[in-house]
Amino acid sequence: MGEHHHHGPAKGLTRWLFTTNHKDIGTMYLWFSFAMFILGGFFAMIIRAELFQPGLQLVEPEFFNQMTTLHGLIMVFGAIMPSFVGLANWLIPMMIGAPDMALPRMNNWSFWILPPTFLLLASTLFMEGGAPQAGWTFYAPLSTTYAGPSVTFFIFSVHVLGLSSIMGSINIIATVMNMRAPGMTYMKMPLFVWTWLITAFLLVAVMPVLAGAVTMMLMDVHFGTSFFSAAGGGDPVLFQHVFWFFGHPEVYIIILPAFGVVSQIIPAFSRKPLFGYDSMVYATASIAFLSFIVWAHHMYTVGMPVAGELFFMYATMLIAVPTGVKVFNWVSTMWRGSLTFETPMLFCIGFLILFTIGGFTGLMLSIAPSDFQYHDSYFVVAHFHYVMVAGAVFSMTAAIYFWLPKWCGRMYNESMGKTHFWISFIGFNLAFFPQHFVGLAGMPRRIPDYALQFADFNMMSSIGAFIYGASQILFLYNVIATIVAGDPVSDKKVWDGAEGLEWTIPTPAPYHTFETPPKIDAAHAHS
Amino acid sequence: MLRLSANPTIDTVIKLVTVAVAMFAFVFVVMVPLYNVLCDALGINGKTAGQAYTAVPAAVDESRTVTIQFLASNNEGMPWQFAPTRTMMKVHPGAVNDTVFFARNPQPNAMVAQAIPSISPSRAVQYFHKTECFCFRQQPLAGESSAELPLQFIVDQDLPRDIGTITLSYTLFDITALAGVPVAAR
Numbered sequence: 253m254g255e256h257h258h259h260g261p262a263k264g265l266t267r268w269l270f271t272t273n274h275k276d277i278g279t280m281y282l283w284f285s286f287a288m289f290i291l292g293g294f295f296a297m298i299i300r301a302e303l304f305q306p307g308l309q310l311v312e313p314e315f316f317n318q319m320t321t322l323h324g325l326i327m328v329f330g331a332i333m334p335s336f337v338g339l340a341n342w343l344i345p346m347m348i349g350a351p352d353m354a355l356p357r358m359n360n361w362s363f364w365i366l367p368p369t370f371l372l373l374a375s376t377l378f379m380e381g382g383a384p385q386a387g388w389t390f391y392a393p394l395s396t397t398y399a400g401p402s403v404t405f406f407i408f409s410v411h412v413l414g415l416s417s418i419m420g421s422i423n424i425i426a427t428v429m430n431m432r433a434p435g436m437t438y439m440k441m442p443l444f445v446w447t448w449l450i451t452a453f454l455l456v457a458v459m460p461v462l463a464g465a466v467t468m469m470l471m472d473v474h475f476g477t478s479f480f481s482a483a484g485g486g487d488p489v490l491f492q493h494v495f496w497f498f499g500h501p502e503v504y505i506i507i508l509p510a511f512g513v514v515s516q517i518i519p520a521f522s523r524k525p526l527f528g529y530d531s532m533v534y535a536t537a538s539i540a541f542l543s544f545i546v547w548a549h550h551m552y553t554v555g556m557p558v559a560g561e562l563f564f565m566y567a568t569m570l571i572a573v574p575t576g577v578k579v580f581n582w583v584s585t586m587w588r589g590s591l592t593f594e595t596p597m598l599f600c601i602g603f604l605i606l607f608t609i610g611g612f613t614g615l616m617l618s619i620a621p622s623d624f625q626y627h628d629s630y631f632v633v634a635h636f637h638y639v640m641v642a643g644a645v646f647s648m649t650a651a652i653y654f655w656l657p658k659w660c661g662r663m664y665n666e667s668m669g670k671t672h673f674w675i676s677f678i679g680f681n682l683a684f685f686p687q688h689f690v691g692l693a694g695m696p697r698r699i700p701d702y703a704l705q706f707a708d709f710n711m712m713s714s715i716g717a718f719i720y721g722a723s724q725i726l727f728l729y730n731v732i733a734t735i736v737a738g739d740p741v742s743d744k745k746v747w748d749g750a751e752g753l754e755w756t757i758p759t760p761a762p763y764h765t766f767e768t769p770p771k772i773d774a775a776h777a778h779s
Numbered sequence: 780m781l782r783l784s785a786n787p788t789i790d791t792v793i794k795l796v797t798v799a800v801a802m803f804a805f806v807f808v809v810m811v812p813l814y815n816v817l818c819d820a821l822g823i824n825g826k827t828a829g830q831a832y833t834a835v836p837a838a839v840d841e842s843r844t845v846t847i848q849f850l851a852s853n854n855e856g857m858p859w860q861f862a863p864t865r866t867m868m869k870v871h872p873g874a875v876n877d878t879v880f881f882a883r884n885p886q887p888n889a890m891v892a893q894a895i896p897s898i899s900p901s902r903a904v905q906y907f908h909k910t911e912c913f914c915f916r917q918q919p920l921a922g923e924s925s926a927e928l929p930l931q932f933i934v935d936q937d938l939p940r941d942i943g944t945i946t947l948s949y950t951l952f953d954i955t956a957l958a959g960v961p962v963a964a965r
Contacts, residue, residue, distance in 0.1 A: 354788045418799050426791040460799050464806025476957065479811065482895045483854065483952030490814050494806060557821060557901065 260763050269364070272356030273763065274341045275659075277363050281338025282652075284367060286728070288330030289645075291374070293721050295323040300683075300717040302700055303710050316700035317385035318377065324388025328506065329413050330370050332644045336509040337362075337420045339651055340448045342659065344424060346754035346761065347442045349433025349770040354426035362419035365412055373409040376402035387698060389499065392480035392491035396472045403473060407466045414459040421452035421459075428452075433753075435772030439533070442752050443526065446533050447512030450540045454501045454508075457544075462498040465491065489554055496547035504543045507639060508536060510647035511578060514600050516752070517654050518582050521597035522589025523749040528581040535574035535581075542571050552623045561620040568618035572611065579608055594747070595669030599650035602677050603643060610638025613688065628698075631691025637684045641720075649676070649727065656731065657746045661760025662738030668730045675723040682716025831915060832908035832933070839873040840936050847934070850948035851880060857953045859884050859892060859920070864927075872936040880913065880949070883925035891957075892918045894928075894949045903945045906935035917954065 261267050261276065268280060298319050302310045311319070341359065345352055353359050376383040381400025384390060395403060428449045432441070441449075468479040468491075478484020480491045511532075519526045526532065548556060548564045556564075582604055591597070613635040617623050626632060649672075657663050686709035691697075695706045702710065745755045753772075757765050784790040847870055849863035860883040870876050884890050894914040898904045909915075913928035920926055934945070 355792070422792055422795045422799075425795060426788050429791055430787045456795050456799050457802055460803035461806050461810075464803050464810075468806075468811075478957070482950070483893055483954050484957055487814070487818070490811065493814060494810055497810070555901065 270360070272352070272360050274345050274353045274356070274359065275761065275763065277353075277359050278338045278341030278343075279659075280363055281334050281341060284363070285331050285333075285335035285338060288326050288334070288370060290724070290728075292323050292326035292331055293724065295319045295326070296717060297721050299323060300714040303702070304714040305711065306702055306704055306707050308701055311700065313700045314382060314385060317387075317698065318383040320698050321384050321387055321390070322374070322377070325373065325384075326370070327640070328388060328502070329410075330366075332506050332640065332648070333417065334366060335648050336448075336451075336506075336644075337417075339444075339509065339513070339648070339655075340420075340424055343655065343754060344427055344445055344448060345431070346757065346765055347445050347752055348428065348431065348436050349753050349766045349772070350427060350431035351764065351767050353423050354431055355423045358419050359423055362416045362423065365416050369409045369412040369416070372405055376405050379405070389495060390469075391495070392469060392472070392488050396469050396480055399473070404470070407470045407473075410466045411463055414463045417455050417459050421455040424448055424452040425456070433766070433769040433772055439530070440772065442512075443515035443529065443532055443536075444509070444512035447508045447515070447536050450536050451505050451508045454505050454540055454543065458498045458501045458505075461494065462502075465494045465498065468494070489551075492551050492554060493548070496550045497544075499550065500547040501540075501543040503636075503639070504539055506644050508539070510603070510644045511536065513647040513651045513654075514582060514603055517596050517600045517650055518585050518604075519751065520654070520747050520749040521592055521594060521600075522586045523591075524585055524589045525751070526581065527584035527587075528577070531577055532581055535577040538574040539571060542567060542574075546571065549618055549620075549623070552620045553627045565618060565620045569615065572615055572618075575611055579604065579611075590749075594653075595664070595666060595673055596650040596654035598670060598673040599646050599653065599676075602673065603646040603650065606638055606642030606646065606680070610635055610643060613638065626691065628696055629691040630687045630695045630697055633697050634684050634687035634691055637687075641684070642680060646676075652731065654747070655754075656734060657738075657741045658754065658759055659761055660735050660738070661741055662734050663741050663746075664730050664734040664738060668726065672723055672726045672730060675726065676720055679716050679719030679721075679723055683713050683720055684716070686710075686712050686716075831912070832910050834875065834908070834910050834933060837873045837936060839871050841871050843872055843940075844869050845872060845934050845938065845942070846944040847876075847932075848944060848946040849878070849880075850946060852948070852950050854950050854952045857892070857951050858886055859890070859951060860925075861892075861949075861951045870934055872934045872938055875910065875931060875933055877929070877931050880928040880930065881925065882918065882920065882928055882951070884920035884922060887922040889919060889921045890953060890955045892920070893952050893954045894918065895952060897948045897950070899946045899948070900942065903938065903942050906938040906942075907945060907947070908933045908935060914949065 261271070261273065268276065271277060271280075296319075298311065299316065302308075302316055341353065344350075373383075379400070379402045381402060384395065384399065384403055384406045386394035386399060390406075428441070428445060438446075468477070471477040472479050472481060472486075478486040480486050480488050482488065515526055515532060546564055546568045548554075548560060549568045552561055552564075593601075613631070617626055617632065617635060653664060653669055690702075690706045690709045690713075693706065695702050741759055744757065744759055746759060747755075753766075753770060754761070756770065782790055783793045847868045849866055849868075851861045851863055853859060853861055861880065863878065863880050865878055868876060868878060880894075882892070896912070896914050898907055909930065909932045911929055911931040913930065918926070918928065
């Protein structure tokens, strides 16, 4: 060990294939998730192009269904989740003063099983009978009795990506619990680390449930069982319960790390510590707990007893309380701060406004009797894109702009970044705000054609979606231009309001950091 | 706190893997049986008891009349003719009632069917007792033959007074491919 000490990465392709460095793996996760974001976005463009006008223009209805299914699956499992895992890989060791993740070799595996899995999933498009077309929620019997032969490949890919998520989560928990620098107590951890710790516990608890659901599908399709087939004594509604027992915690798995990101960035550009750190931690934990007891609010119309509807309705409404605490704390952090509006801050403020709108529509959907009207309409589509895109994706974009200068030692083009924000913000709202209206007026989701009265709003929606999609090319260009030829940054802090251990190491971040644990003083707490 | 390894990282990993494996098992050994138990106990989804009800002597409440509606439908691709012989009956709570459904297999080959019941409103499920039902077992029929399928039921005297009509619906499934496999009776 002593005579041979690595300071830099290995050379060539094998560096990436065999790397156990948390920064390399984080980078690979981020690039992979961006590639998936482009692929899933491309499918969304096909959907919006078909919906540009009423009638069937471009694609067959079967292919349209494959597009909605793959768009959802790829965005959730291929883009958003891996992007936050990538961020966790880059940042958690740097934020808690650890030299690397606790299980570096497993880290390599949890990344490298992903690309082949998504290749397999995408390859179903070229199979006989096409890709899965039962929607990202793949309700039985659509996904069993009526599924094409590609469903087996789909089941296998869900198994593998679940395995990847579980391995990644175990790694994150093991790192946070065992590798914090001396003096870094739990209540001194940056909020991004806290939200990821809780998210990782959610993942370990519910990814096996998803694996169970697809295993039952596999057995129904190939081994003659009848979990979801009424003819054999099973029940298709059982599928919905199992799926949403996974599916509702899953939406918090997606949004909690986003909360963490916003809780890092807003204080930096408000030049104030985060307001209500302790309450943020408790709110995150409460949301995680509540996420396990609200799943059936996705299934109000399935024929539940009134007592069940009421329980799930009130439990769901309860989530608005800790979420409200969070929004209050972010706004209070900005209150009387010395605000500046660099690109990361713009995306966070965009997040704050639009996520809150998405939260309010969620509250509307939580009301069981109202949901009978909203269920499976475009209102639902508008709601979850406000929380998934303006929530998770906006915060992820903010995170890239915020930490990219630290990672590569070069500053992005600020005016291009701000242009990206405004085009995204306008495009996003143009795409999804009208969907509230068409949904309330009765347009169902997952259809390739619609009634004439929805034509104008759908055309607006499609134009907005094209604008939002195109703005991502600007983002990609800005990131590549920064890495290749951005203005060098050497200031350790990069942003004058940034606080935390990751800003105490040199810029760009060296390949190995914190090989000796840092000393934690009061100044680094709560950042 | 229980320590499973001297190495704290390995200790954490063992515990978390145990949680993950336990959650996978939880789906099969808890969620599925619990769902079926809850549905049976609470009548959720209109599922009726899978076994014959043993009649208890009870007075017939002639002051009250409940309308029972019968529906029969075929699951997709099921070629049989399947219908109730009477679409509606007016019964008194406590009385034993008999009716028959009619089924005919028009295909040249023998087939096996399974009827799956559903009751609406679901609150009525626990008050609708079947002492005999063709849905308790699989129904084989030779090619181009027909059968009368018996149903005997009692409406409980404790049926809430605001329920005046109960709809009993059967869906007939083609289980020829599954026949021979023991199937949970409904």
